[in-house]
Amino acid sequence: MADRHGEGPYVDTPLYLRPRADPPLASLLEDQTFLHALVDALGSPLNVLLPEAVAGNAARFRAVYRRHHLAGRVYFAHKANRSSALVRRLAAEDVAAVGVDVASLEELRHALSCGFTGSRIMATGPKDAEFLWLAARVGATVNLDSPGELEQLAGLVRRHGPGRVDVLVRLSGFESASGHGGAGTRMLSRRSRFGTPLREAQTLLSALHHHADVVELTGVAYHLDTTGVEEKARALEQCVLFMDDCRARGLAPRAVDIGGGFGVGYLAEAGEWERWTTALSEAVLGGRPPLTWRGHGYGLRNEGGTVRGTAALYPAHRPTAGPGYLDELLSLPAPVLGRPTATLLLEHLHDLHIEPGRSLVDQCGLSLARMLDVRPADPESGQYLVRLGMNAGDMSLEEHGVLVDPVLLSRGEPEKGDGEPVGVFLTGNLCLEADLITRRLVHLPRLPRVGDLLAFVNTAGYAMDFHAHRAQRQPLARTVAVERRGESWQWCLDEDYWPITPPGGTPA
Numbered sequence: 001m002a003d004r005h006g007e008g009p010y011v012d013t014p015l016y017l018r019p020r021a022d023p024p025l026a027s028l029l030e031d032q033t034f035l036h037a038l039v040d041a042l043g044s045p046l047n048v049l050l051p052e053a054v055a056g057n058a059a060r061f062r063a064v065y066r067r068h069h070l071a072g073r074v075y076f077a078h079k080a081n082r083s084s085a086l087v088r089r090l091a092a093e094d095v096a097a098v099g100v101d102v103a104s105l106e107e108l109r110h111a112l113s114c115g116f117t118g119s120r121i122m123a124t125g126p127k128d129a130e131f132l133w134l135a136a137r138v139g140a141t142v143n144l145d146s147p148g149e150l151e152q153l154a155g156l157v158r159r160h161g162p163g164r165v166d167v168l169v170r171l172s173g174f175e176s177a178s179g180h181g182g183a184g185t186r187m188l189s190r191r192s193r194f195g196t197p198l199r200e201a202q203t204l205l206s207a208l209h210h211h212a213d214v215v216e217l218t219g220v221a222y223h224l225d226t227t228g229v230e231e232k233a234r235a236l237e238q239c240v241l242f243m244d245d246c247r248a249r250g251l252a253p254r255a256v257d258i259g260g261g262f263g264v265g266y267l268a269e270a271g272e273w274e275r276w277t278t279a280l281s282e283a284v285l286g287g288r289p290p291l292t293w294r295g296h297g298y299g300l301r302n303e304g305g306t307v308r309g310t311a312a313l314y315p316a317h318r319p320t321a322g323p324g325y326l327d328e329l330l331s332l333p334a335p336v337l338g339r340p341t342a343t344l345l346l347e348h349l350h351d352l353h354i355e356p357g358r359s360l361v362d363q364c365g366l367s368l369a370r371m372l373d374v375r376p377a378d379p380e381s382g383q384y385l386v387r388l389g390m391n392a393g394d395m396s397l398e399e400h401g402v403l404v405d406p407v408l409l410s411r412g413e414p415e416k417g418d419g420e421p422v423g424v425f426l427t428g429n430l431c432l433e434a435d436l437i438t439r440r441l442v443h444l445p446r447l448p449r450v451g452d453l454l455a456f457v458n459t460a461g462y463a464m465d466f467h468a469h470r471a472q473r474q475p476l477a478r479t480v481a482v483e484r485r486g487e488s489w490q491w492c493l494d495e496d497y498w499p500i501t502p503p504g505g506t507p508a
Contacts (some may be wrong), residue, residue: 014421014443015276017316018136019457020268024050024484026364029455032409034489035368038480039453044389045477047464049081051089051497052483053364058098060323063194063357068330069088069344070352073362075101075122076356077260083467083496084114085481086361092499102140104444105131112138122257122355124170124193130157141166143221143257145194147204154211155360162231168219168257169204171242173197174235179367182256195222201242205249217251219243219353222268227315229329232258237334238339240348246332249349255346257353258329263321264459268316273317278404281307293425296439314401322359358461365460367477368394368409369437371452383423383441386448391428391435394477395456396467398438408444409453422447430472 021029028050039046054076061074076090080098089099091114100116102108103125111121118138123131126145132153135142137160144150144167157165172195196204208217220242221236239256239379246253267273282288284300284307292298299312320328330352331343337344345352373387397404406426421443428435448454456463468476479494483503490503497503 014423015272015279015441016443017272017377017403017405018268019160019407020265021407022363022458024053025366025457028482028489029366029407029409029457031489032453035409036411036453037456038491039368039370042480043475044368044453045394045475046368047365047479047494048462048480048481048491049083049085049365049479049494050363050483051085051481051499053088054086054361055093055366057356057362058093058359061096061326061354061360062097064323064327064330065352067327068177068265068346070330070342070345072255072351072353073099074360075119075257075353075355076360077098077101077103077355078107078111079103079125080357080461080466081361081365083460083479083481083494084110085479085494086364086460087111087114087116089499091120094122101143101357104422105134108134108138108140114329121485122168124351126356127152130155133160134162136165137162139166141168141218143168143170145170146196147207147504149212150204150207150215152327154214157214164214164216166218167208167215167256168253169201169208169217170195170221170223171198171201171239172222173199174222174231174238175199184260189388190363192223192225195230198238198242201363202245205246205251207273208251209249217246217253219253219257220246220350221257221259221353223355224261226261227263229325229332230335232261232329232359233332233341234335236329237290237336237344240344240350241336243348243350253295253351255351255353257355260355260359262323262325262354262356262359263315263318264358264458264461265316265318265321266402267317270317270319273315277311281313291441291443293436293439298439312401312490313403316403321357322362325359328356338396342396361460363458365458367456367459367466368455369395369454371448371450371454371475373446374424374450377425379422383425384447385427386424387427387429387430388437388454390437390477391430391471391474393467393469394428394467395437395463397456397459397463398440400461400462403438403440404457405442405444406454406456408448409455411449411453424448429474 099120100111101122118140121140124143125137172192283291369390371386377383424442426437481497482491494502
């Protein structure tokens with residue numbers, strides 16, 4: 001293959017982005033016979049979940065709480081996955097330690113049906129009257145997104161009961177320490193369409209006083225759509241300072257809810273991520289063959305020989321993520337008061353609530369797809385088109401900017417001569433040019449065959465069902481829960497899983 005400038009052959013070495021797979025997910029991937037049997041029985045695509053892994057992740061977050069001597073609750077952000085098995089498994093955890101964050105009426109109904117009592121439920125996000133009414137009736141804590149929600153909730157409770165409702169207020173628009181509360185301050189947290197800007201919070205406090213007969217302020221909350229730990233530490237500190245203002249006005253909030261966004265490390269090796277992102281810039285400039293379908297740049301572009309734009313990609317290799325990220329945040333000195341944020345919470349006797357979604361289901365599942373067709377992309381490239389029994393809605397890692405290789409699961413032993421790496425474009429089962437599972441050229445260790453499976457690893461957070469649909473009447477993926485029992489794996493349908501009944505077993 002000649003390079004783009006005609007200066008001689010270009011050596012096209014495989015650029016892998018191999019997934020991180022920890023136990024027990026790693027051992028599940030090794031049992032190819034079991035995974036093939038599941039797809040043979042239940043079809044492609046198929047989602048596979050490990051409920052015990054979500055309990056292990058909750059325990060790791062709780063260990064960070066103990067390290068910093070903090071109380072509070074880990075609320076699972078339900079929107080990350082539609083599974084019943086995951087929610088039921090978390091419902092079986094310590095009542096005081098684990099709850100669920102629901103962002104719609106149907107998520108609230110689902111959480112209740114899976115074993116969560118109202119006192120363990122946090123109602124978040126934009127809310128309609130029905131959502132607010134049911135949350136109030138079952139005793140859930142309502143995380144108020146706006147003054148309008150407060151007015152609507154107060155009206156519902158006065159008309160229909162059941163008495164006072166616990167509420168948090170979500171804040172946004174946190175300012176720099178140098179200008180806190182003053183004129184000409186510089187906004188350092190990114191603009192959000194959710195929450196009440198901190199500069200308008202005094203009006204909200206007045207409304208809370210006015211409605212004190214039906215709502216009780218139990219805390220304040222924020223959620224920042226950023227990986228910047230310093231920005232989150234600044235917001236946490238300003239929430240603590242705001243709670244001081246609340247106490248001075250006779251209110252008694254006792255918890256700070258810092259939302260989620262603790263992240264996941266998807267890739268096994270940092271070097272592969274660095275090589276691929278460097279190669280993407282080179283390809284955009286024309287210095288190497290394209291790495292993507294039709295030269296897609298993931299937000300990068302070539303302007304006069306200079307790379308412009310910002311890559312719209314999730315940092316797929318993150319050395320610090322999940323519980324480790326929370327530990328780093330709690331250890332970071334606050335910008336004004338100068339003490340670690342965990343110390344600020346302890347000094348003020350505040351609880352800490354968090355709402356992890358993606359990070360709480362890290363390593364909790366994978367998505368399987370059968371290969372339906374393998375053919376050359378064009379005669380000269382040495383690349384192939386592989387059509388899968390799924391579409392982009394069934395496995396939407398790329399929709400969230402996550403790039404990671406699938407794992408090839410052979411149907412039987414590979415034939416001789418199949419061992420050379422090959423670049424493939426993964427296409428879906430819809431009759432649409434845009435239905436690409438990934439726009440990136442994926443390198444597999446050998447040319448796949450019809451009937452082989454691809455396993456997309458770590459899809460439980462926002463990827464396996466967040467965008468799933470029935471376009472063109474293609475089937476939705478079924479979901480199963482699996483558990484290692486002795487030397488073999490046992491499974492059941494997601495809706496049939498209960499913590500007291502192991503997959504394939506009888507009630508304990």
